[in-house]
Amino acid sequence: MRAEPGRSVTSKVLALLDAFSPATPALTLSEMARRTGLPLPTVHRRAAELLAWGALERGDDGRYRIGLRLWEVGSLAPRGLGLRELALPVMEDLYEVTHENVQLAVRQDLELVFIERIAGRHAVPVLTRVGGRFALHATGVGLVLLAHAPAEVQEQVLAAPLERYTDMTITDPRRLRSCLAEVRRIGYAVSDRQVTMDALSVAAPIRVPEGVVAAISLVVAQDRADPVALAPLVQAAGRVVSRALNNSV
Amino acid sequence: MRAEPGRSVTSKVLALLDAFSPATPALTLSEMARRTGLPLPTVHRRAAELLAWGALERGDDGRYRIGLRLWEVGSLAPRGLGLRELALPVMEDLYEVTHENVQLAVRQDLELVFIERIAGRHAVPVLTRVGGRFALHATGVGLVLLAHAPAEVQEQVLAAPLERYTDMTITDPRRLRSCLAEVRRIGYAVSDRQVTMDALSVAAPIRVPEGVVAAISLVVAQDRADPVALAPLVQAAGRVVSRALNNSV
Numbered sequence: 001m002r003a004e005p006g007r008s009v010t011s012k013v014l015a016l017l018d019a020f021s022p023a024t025p026a027l028t029l030s031e032m033a034r035r036t037g038l039p040l041p042t043v044h045r046r047a048a049e050l051l052a053w054g055a056l057e058r059g060d061d062g063r064y065r066i067g068l069r070l071w072e073v074g075s076l077a078p079r080g081l082g083l084r085e086l087a088l089p090v091m092e093d094l095y096e097v098t099h100e101n102v103q104l105a106v107r108q109d110l111e112l113v114f115i116e117r118i119a120g121r122h123a124v125p126v127l128t129r130v131g132g133r134f135a136l137h138a139t140g141v142g143l144v145l146l147a148h149a150p151a152e153v154q155e156q157v158l159a160a161p162l163e164r165y166t167d168m169t170i171t172d173p174r175r176l177r178s179c180l181a182e183v184r185r186i187g188y189a190v191s192d193r194q195v196t197m198d199a200l201s202v203a204a205p206i207r208v209p210e211g212v213v214a215a216i217s218l219v220v221a222q223d224r225a226d227p228v229a230l231a232p233l234v235q236a237a238g239r240v241v242s243r244a245l246n247n248s249v
Numbered sequence: 250m251r252a253e254p255g256r257s258v259t260s261k262v263l264a265l266l267d268a269f270s271p272a273t274p275a276l277t278l279s280e281m282a283r284r285t286g287l288p289l290p291t292v293h294r295r296a297a298e299l300l301a302w303g304a305l306e307r308g309d310d311g312r313y314r315i316g317l318r319l320w321e322v323g324s325l326a327p328r329g330l331g332l333r334e335l336a337l338p339v340m341e342d343l344y345e346v347t348h349e350n351v352q353l354a355v356r357q358d359l360e361l362v363f364i365e366r367i368a369g370r371h372a373v374p375v376l377t378r379v380g381g382r383f384a385l386h387a388t389g390v391g392l393v394l395l396a397h398a399p400a401e402v403q404e405q406v407l408a409a410p411l412e413r414y415t416d417m418t419i420t421d422p423r424r425l426r427s428c429l430a431e432v433r434r435i436g437y438a439v440s441d442r443q444v445t446m447d448a449l450s451v452a453a454p455i456r457v458p459e460g461v462v463a464a465i466s467l468v469v470a471q472d473r474a475d476p477v478a479l480a481p482l483v484q485a486a487g488r489v490v491s492r493a494l495n496n497s498v
Contacts, residue, residue: 009258010298017322025325049259054357057328060459066325068357073266074323075380076274076315079306085379108303108317130334131324210309 012038013046017055017066022132026063079106083214084116086244087206091118094218094237098230101126101219103201105141107149108133110157112142115214124199124221137162137176138169140203141215143189147180148205148212154180168193188235189215190227200225204238208246216241261287262295266304266315271381275312328355332463333365335493336455340367343467343486347479350375350468352450354390356398357382359406361391364463373448373470386411386425387418389452390464392438396429397454397461403429417442437484438464439476449474453487457495465490 007015019027019035027035033043047064050056054069075081084104091102095118103126104116111133119126128134136142136149136157146157154177162171170176183189188204195201203217216238218230256264268276268284276284282292296313299305303318324330333353340351344367352375353365360382368375377383385391385398385406395406403426411420419425432438437453444450452466465487467479 008298010262010295011302013259013262014298014302014304020322020325022325025327025331046259049257049263053260053263055263057326065327066322066329068326068328068355068362070319071323071326071329072357072362072380072382073269073315074320076269076271077306077317077320078274078314079317080315080320081379082274106317108321113317113321130330131321133321 009046012036012042013050016043016046016050017070020066022129026059026061026065028063032064079213080115082248083245086248087214087216087241088116090237090240090244091116091216094118094216094233095120098218098220098233099123103128103141103203103217103219104214105134105139105145105217106214107136107145107153110136110153110160112136112139112145112215124219126199126219127196135163138165138191138194140189140191140201140217140219143179143183143191144203144205144215144217145212147183147189165195166193166197168197170194186231188231190231192225192227193222198222200227202227202230202234204231204235205242206238206245207242213245214241258295261285261291262299265292265295265299266319269315271378275308275310275314277312281313328462329364331497332494335497336463336465336490337365339486339489339493340365340465343367343465343482344369346482347467347469348372352377352390352452352466352468353463354383354388354394354466355463356385356394356402359385359402359409361385361388361394361464373468375448375468376445384412387414387440387443389438389440389450389466389468392428392432392440393452393454393464393466394461396432396438414444415442415446417446419443435480437480439480441474441476442471447471449476451476451479451483453480453484454491455487455494456491462494463490 015036019032029043033040054067056064057067058064087104094102099120100123101120102118105112105114114128114132117128136146158173164171191201199219200222201217201219203215205212206214218234264285268281278292282289303316305313306316336353343351349369349372351367354361354363363377363381366377385395407422413420440450448468449471450466450468452464454461455463467483
């Protein structure tokens with residue numbers, strides 16, 4: 001009994017979850033219908049099932065939000081909370097000695113996802129949100145993840161338009177390609193005012209035998225930054241997390 | 250086209266997610282079939298859809314795990330990461346002045362879920378895992394959440410057998426009822442060796458106008474604990490998080 005033969009029930013349920021985003025964390029049923037292109041009765045029925053299970057919650061304002069049960073299941077993702085639990089003590093050490101912003105990210109398709117962040121209160125403001133996404137070609141963690149991504153991922157990123165965040169962002173594919181080669185050669189990445197004009201980040205890879213699975217970085221105020229001094233700290237942190245990860249599997 | 254009229258496709262998809270737990274984070278298709286009671290071809294078809302979307306990921310070992318995409322969507326849950334982002338700076342302050350374990354929890358049905366934890370490296374070992382569940386009647390955070398839960402929740406907990414973790418766990422419903430009244434009266438909860446014989450926790454509520462939505466606690470070694478000295482610290486932290494929460498909505 002399928003009203004729309006092209007779209008399975010599973011895909012409709014997942015489309016409802018996709019309708020929620022950092023910019024739209026609370027939706028009414030009609031907003032969900034509009035955002036998914038699904039008929040309102042379908043949205044109504046599926047949302048009721050998701051609500052009963054706890055994937056959605058309904059507030060006093062009548063709007064639906066992502067439910068705690070989904071957060072619980074999501075916390076089982078090895079690349080999410082699993083990685084974060086292993087990395088957090090190391091990130092705290094890095095914070096303790098620098099009092100700068102510390103970030104942890106993984107690649108998902110052609111973007112990065114921030115897994116954890118320790119924000120220095122007196123450090124340079126950063127825009128990142130845990131669970132948020134960002135392009136691969138601008139940040140320190142992004143450059144590390146892209147430099148070690150499979151060739152077809154690199155080619156897709158290099159073939160697409162490279163968004164310019166500041167005048168320092170690398171938007172020329174040839175320059176980006178040689179920057180990535182340099183990241184692989186020296187073992188860390190520096191993003192100097194390539195995201196915002198006041199910040200510089202230094203990032204290093206986190207590896208398992210199969211390759212680079214995550215990146216860790218320090219983000220500091222550009223005017224007091226010494227990337228060459230920061231690099232060994234960040235690289236050491238990357239190695240400690242790598243070792244913890246390899247011992248855990 | 251429903252093979253099993255009693256079970257909707259949505260419920261089958263959610264049952265597959267339910268099959269994963271902290272104890273079973275990686276499953277084969279046959280293990281998923283066994284745990285859900287669904288036929289293997291159904292599991293095969295649904296798992297392929299979940300894999301394509303990113304709700305599941307498949308490792309080199311052929312096992313399925315919860316995927317990063319589900320972690321991303323879960324990170325939008327206001328009672329999960331939203332609450333955690335607001336509470337973390339306060340938890341860090343509490344850690345900074347005490348160097349003890351700091352915990353944050355919310356109630357989900359008849360249990361609590363740990364949302365965040367800062368583990369003191371030299372503090373008493375604690376068993377909690379972010380995303381993990383625990384009974385309401387034993388820990389400090391649990392007692393706070395139970396003391397402020399709706400009456401029907403309290404009655405359900407009091408009517409069920411109360412698990413004994415140590416000789417100090419309150420397992421008599423009448424004693425628990427008066428303990429909860431005391432928690433409401435004094436504004437904080439003390440769990441003294443009620444979970445493990447070496448630990449004591451002091452917990453305070455986090456409130457919005459509609460009621461108590463979370464609890465924050467310090468967990469310290471029982472032999473050096475002074476709950477009366479810790480209570481004002483934890484209560485102040487609870488109030489700061491409450492204010493941040495009320496300002497955010």
